Amino acid sequence: MNIFKKKSVDKMLKGAQQSSLKRNLKAKDIAAFGIGAVVGVGIFVATGTGAHLAGPAVIISFILAGIVAGLCALCYCELSTMFPVAGSTYSYSYIVFGEIIAMIIGWCLTAEYLVACSAVASGWSGTFVGILKSVGVTLPAVFTSSPSKGGIVDLPAVLIIAIITYILYYGMKESARVNNLIVGIKISIIIIFVILGVGHIDTANYQPFAPFGFKGIFAATATIFFSFIGFDAISTAAEEAENPKRDIPIGLIICLIAVTLLYVSVAVVLTGMVPFSEIISENAVPGALARVGINWGAALVGTGAILGMISTMMVVLYGQVRVFMVMSRDGLLPKIFSKVHPTHKTPHISTMITGSIAAIIAGFLPLDIIVEFLSTGTLLSFIAVSVAVIVLRKTMPDFKRIFKTPGVPFTPLISIICCVVLLCGLKLITWIGFIVWLIIGLIVYFVYGRKHSILQNEKDSEDSENAV
Numbered sequence: 001m002n003i004f005k006k007k008s009v010d011k012m013l014k015g016a017q018q019s020s021l022k023r024n025l026k027a028k029d030i031a032a033f034g035i036g037a038v039v040g041v042g043i044f045v046a047t048g049t050g051a052h053l054a055g056p057a058v059i060i061s062f063i064l065a066g067i068v069a070g071l072c073a074l075c076y077c078e079l080s081t082m083f084p085v086a087g088s089t090y091s092y093s094y095i096v097f098g099e100i101i102a103m104i105i106g107w108c109l110t111a112e113y114l115v116a117c118s119a120v121a122s123g124w125s126g127t128f129v130g131i132l133k134s135v136g137v138t139l140p141a142v143f144t145s146s147p148s149k150g151g152i153v154d155l156p157a158v159l160i161i162a163i164i165t166y167i168l169y170y171g172m173k174e175s176a177r178v179n180n181l182i183v184g185i186k187i188s189i190i191i192i193f194v195i196l197g198v199g200h201i202d203t204a205n206y207q208p209f210a211p212f213g214f215k216g217i218f219a220a221t222a223t224i225f226f227s228f229i230g231f232d233a234i235s236t237a238a239e240e241a242e243n244p245k246r247d248i249p250i251g252l253i254i255c256l257i258a259v260t261l262l263y264v265s266v267a268v269v270l271t272g273m274v275p276f277s278e279i280i281s282e283n284a285v286p287g288a289l290a291r292v293g294i295n296w297g298a299a300l301v302g303t304g305a306i307l308g309m310i311s312t313m314m315v316v317l318y319g320q321v322r323v324f325m326v327m328s329r330d331g332l333l334p335k336i337f338s339k340v341h342p343t344h345k346t347p348h349i350s351t352m353i354t355g356s357i358a359a360i361i362a363g364f365l366p367l368d369i370i371v372e373f374l375s376t377g378t379l380l381s382f383i384a385v386s387v388a389v390i391v392l393r394k395t396m397p398d399f400k401r402i403f404k405t406p407g408v409p410f411t412p413l414i415s416i417i418c419c420v421v422l423l424c425g426l427k428l429i430t431w432i433g434f435i436v437w438l439i440i441g442l443i444v445y446f447v448y449g450r451k452h453s454i455l456q457n458e459k460d461s462e463d464s465e466n467a468v
Helices: 009-017 027-038 041-082 089-096 099-134 155-170 172-198 213-227 231-240 244-273 281-291 295-329 348-364 368-372 374-395 410-424 428-452 454-467
Strands: none
Touching: 009 089, 027 172, 027 231, 027 244, 027 295, 041 213, 041 231, 041 244, 041 281, 041 374, 041 410, 089 099, 089 295, 089 374, 099 155, 099 295, 099 348, 099 374, 099 428, 155 172, 155 295, 155 348, 172 244, 172 281, 172 295, 213 410, 231 244, 231 295, 231 374, 244 281, 281 295, 295 348, 374 410, 374 428, 428 454
C-alpha cells in the first residue's frame, strides 16, 4: 500500500456533493462562528497575561498576532475556495500531501478541537461556580471538581457539553441562531467595557510603553497568539454554506478583522485604566471596572465571559464532529462517524460520540498537561495550509481560484516562519505530550485506517482488474 497516495480533487468534490448535510449557512453565520470560537475566555484573560510580559506594548503584540493569524487566514481562503469541502486542513492535506500526512493533520485537529472544548468547559465550570458563590449559592466540591482535584466529577462541565451537544445534534440552522445570539451579546458587552473604561484612562499608565523591550513584545505575541486559534474551524463549515466559494473567505476575513479590532480596543483601554503590573490576569477585564467602582459593569463582563466560553465550545465541538465525519467518509475512521440523521441533517452519531468523549475528558481528567500541547497541532496545521498554497501554485497552476492569496510565495512563507518561531517557543513537556498524541494517531491509522481506507481499497481493486 502507498501510504502517501493522494486523493484526486474529483473524488473529494464528489464526496462533498453526495453529502446529506443541509446548506443553510450564510457568510454572516460563518463569520459569527469564527468570532464565537476566537472571542472566548482569551479576550478576558490573555490581555492581562500579555500585559505582564510586554507592558502597554501588548497593544502591538495583539496587532502582530492578528497579522500572523491573517496571513494564515489568507491561505485558508484560497484553499477553501478551491476545495469547498468539510474537513478543513485534513481534506486539503489529502489532496496535496497524501493519506498519511492527512491522517496526521486530522489527528492534530482532533487535539485542537476536542481537548480545547473540554478545557474551555472546565474553565466555564470554574467561572460558573464562582458566580454562584458570589450570590450565596455554594455547590458541593465533590461535584464541581475532577478526581485529580479531590472531587468525583466536574458536573457543570459535563452538563454544559451535554447541552451544546444536543443543540448541534438538533440542527445546524438552530445551532447557528444560538451562536449568533451569543456572539451578538458578548460583542455588545466588550463594546460596553470599552465605552465605560475609556473615560477612566490615565495616560501615565502607558509610560513606559515597552518596559521589557522587543523581547517582551515577542513573548507576549507568542502567548496571546493562541487567543486567535479557532478561526480555522470556519473552513469545516464548507459543506453547509449556501455558497462556500464566496461565504467561507468572506466569513474568515470579517472574523479576523472584527476579532483583531476587539482585542486591540480592550488592550488599549485595559492598560490605560490599570498599571500593567497591577493587572490581575485571571480577572483582568472585570477587575479593571471593579477597580474604578463600576461593579455592575464588572458583573456584566463576567457574564460575557460565561457566554463567550459557551460559543467557543459550540464551534470547536462542531469543527471536531465535521473532521471526524470526513475522516470516516474516507475510511480512516469507522463508518458510524459519517452517518447523517435523516431529519436533522447532522452527523448525529458522530456528534453524540464526540460530545460524550469531550464531557468525559472535562469531567474526570486533569487538563493542565493536556491543554499544553493543543497549540502544537494547531500551528502544524497552519504550516500545512501555507505549504499547500505554495505547492498547488506549482502542481495545479491552471486550477480556478476564486480567491488568490496575495504575494505568493512570500505571504505563505512568512506565515510558515512565524508559526515555526512560535513552535520553537513551546516547552519540552508540550512537545512530549504532542508526540505521545501523534503516536496514538499513527497506531489508529496502521491498525484500522490503512486497512479500511477507501482510497487504498480502490487501488487494490484496480490492481486486481489489471491483473485479470
